[in-house]
Ligand code: 5AD
């Protein structure tokens with residue numbers, strides 16, 4: 179099986195022009211690349227400017243209310259663009275399309291196409307309907323769609339690292355989370371197409387793939403589970419780095435850690451969302467593990483890979499959160515010593531278990547204060563983690579020029595920390611051994627050794 183790397187068709191005067199904007203998670207970035215691929219087949223050419231487009235698509239996120247508010251704002255801007263460009267087709271894709279179909283089509287929203295995450299093969303037809311003066315709507319969720327054989331068009335174009343979706347949907351129903359409702363049931367993509375996509379990326383000069391899913395640890399197709407899939411991708415070449423996201427702590431197996439430890443090109447970096455440090459809270463969140471179980475998994479990671487970085491997601495102020503529960507989140511953070519964290523204030527989402535059965539009862543100012551405490555602590559922990567690296571040596575995969583200074587290159591360690599160093603004769607896509615000489619809380623600085 180081959181799955182060629184799909185490249186952007188150059189802009190020519192003929193095809194209709196498509197512009198896409200992407201919000202939210204890496205899955206959405208991957209979905210956008212699939213949409214561009216599907217639309218290119220239909221003759222559309224991609225443009226980077228909404229002002230030039232005949233079709234504007236917005237790939238949306240519903241995870242928190244502020245994500246949705248930003249998109250409503252963007253839609254208002256599209257309505258004014260349409261005044262200047264009559265005939266412009268505006269489409270909403272992704273989680274908001276799924277969640278808010280009716281509202282999006284109401285009155286003068288200016289939306290012509292609404293397509294949910296499993297309806298992208300239908301997009302060309304939906305756009306044609308809109309062009310004919312109608313409205314194109316498809317928000318059917320599927321139990322099978324994985325877009326397995328579609329070669330995404332890589333829009334990032336650093337040509338070094340790429341995301342590869344290995345599964346879609348989520349069955350976990352964490353009580354605060356809207357994803358199982360917007361992205362549907364969990365399903366795994368055929369392993370051969372994943373390996374073929376990674377192989378073709380490698381053959382085209384890419385040196386890093388990140389395997390993506392809401393819960394990669396529950397990947398399974400036939401005989402292939404996640405550790406086996408990871409091994410098959412990592413065996414493509416010792417020069418191909420392999421990362422993955424996201425792991426659910428309840429399914430993080432010893433077999434996975436064993437596979438990681440046995441292959442140096444599987445990166446020493448695990449994103450393990452804790453959400454909270456209190457067992458009572460984890461129960462209300464329906465996370466299906468306890469604080470002790472979580473810490474047991476952290477201990478196992480450290481046993482197998484002492485140099486592995488650990489990052490997390492945390493939510494402040496979920497339903498009924500007491501000061502004691504909040505204090506346990508802070509103590510968990512200290513105990514683990516996270517290298518990095520994504521930290522959020524709880525945002526109630528319509529239709530979730532929490533919205534139906536639990537009160538959003540932590541006052542706004544308490545949520546804010548707790549989030550600030552979490553952020554302040556993580557700043558300390560992050561800085562300590564970067565400082566520990568000063569004086570050490572790392573293999574850095576070069577991804578591009580430094581944004582600040584073109585005489586410097588920027589890349590990442592296996593632990594996923596950004597390193598900036600003097601270019602010398604090194605190039606993008608190369609591995610360079612770098613000794614770390616200094617740091618900030620988010621960047622390491624160093625010098626190439628050879
Ligand atoms: N409110 C705040 N944060 C949330 N997340 C998911 N749902 C919500 C919500 N309703 C966070 C979780 C998850 C990350 C992707 O987003 O921490 O891991």
Ligand code: SF4
Nearest residue numbers: 348350351352355357
């Ligand atoms: Fe949401 Fe939980 Fe599924 Fe993650 S695992 S997408 S937080 S329901």
